[in-house]
Amino acid sequence: DAKTTQPNSMESNEEEPVHLPCNHSTISGTDYIHWYRQLPSQGPEYVIHGLTSNVNNRMASLAIAEDRKSSTLILHRATLRDAAVYYCILRDIGGGSNYKLTFGKGTLLTVNP
Amino acid sequence: GAGVSQSPSNKVTEKGKDVELRCDPISGHTALYWYRQSLGQGLEFLIYFQGNSAPDKSGLPSDRFSAERTGGSVSTLTIQRTQQEDSAVYLCASSLFVGGTDTQYFGPGTRLTVL
Numbered sequence: 001d002a003k004t005t006q007p008n009s010m011e012s013n014e015e016e017p018v019h020l021p022c023n024h025s026t027i028s029g030t031d032y033i034h035w036y037r038q039l040p041s042q043g044p045e046y047v048i049h050g051l052t053s054n055v056n057n058r059m060a061s062l063a064i065a066e067d068r069k070s071s072t073l074i075l076h077r078a079t080l081r082d083a084a085v086y087y088c089i090l091r092d093i094g095g096g097s098n099y100k101l102t103f104g105k106g107t108l109l110t111v112n113p
Numbered sequence: 114g115a116g117v118s119q120s121p122s123n124k125v126t127e128k129g130k131d132v133e134l135r136c137d138p139i140s141g142h143t144a145l146y147w148y149r150q151s152l153g154q155g156l157e158f159l160i161y162f163q164g165n166s167a168p169d170k171s172g173l174p175s176d177r178f179s180a181e182r183t184g185g186s187v188s189t190l191t192i193q194r195t196q197q198e199d200s201a202v203y204l205c206a207s208s209l210f211v212g213g214t215d216t217q218y219f220g221p222g223t224r225l226t227v228l
Contacts, residue, residue: 042221043206046218049216
């Protein structure tokens with residue numbers, strides 16, 4: 001599986017934007033970029049995914065570099081509820097054995113009031 | 114609609130006992146996954162069911178672990194002769210493949226403690 005690299009932790013203030021980076025220099029042309037997050041004492045929660053173009057949904061935006069070797073998850077206005085571990089994961093659209101999610105260590109986001 | 118549910122939410126057992134963990138996926142989701150998460154660790158894939166295909170059991174850590182999915186819906190993860198290292202949160206997820214990829218929806222997990 002192509003690997004991703006994320007900072008171990010980041011800090012933000014409430015109501016400010018947060019940019020969570022992810023490097024995936026070995027990404028293949030068939031890999032989707034997925035983001036999940038895990039709030040304390042809960043199961044992981046889907047956030048957003050994309051392939052080539054930037055994506056927006058009600059939770060966040062995903063900015064994908066033109067060469068696809070990196071991406072950034074953007075939370076437009078952080079709230080205390082956004083404090084979680086954020087995981088950037090590559091999923092091969094070809095399926096095969098890549099259906100399972102391979103979670104790395106993710107980025108622990110702390111939101112200060 | 115209803116999300117993925119798991120039961121029990123907490124299970125405390127003695128070493129050597131068998132346990133069964135249940136997962137009710139989202140209705141209509143053809144794929145079902147089991148993961149586990151030990152304290153302070155990342156998620157570890159255990160097993161994957163997709164429709165009527167043979168499950169991928171490649172993540173099961175030992176032959177004490179087994180899982181089945183009846184009628185393409187409810188799944189049960191069974192751990193026989195539990196050991197202390199089996200203590201973890203066991204998470205179930207379900208998904209539906211659309212447009213070449215899928216989104217996995219996770220249940221709240223079952224926290225297993227083996228004394």
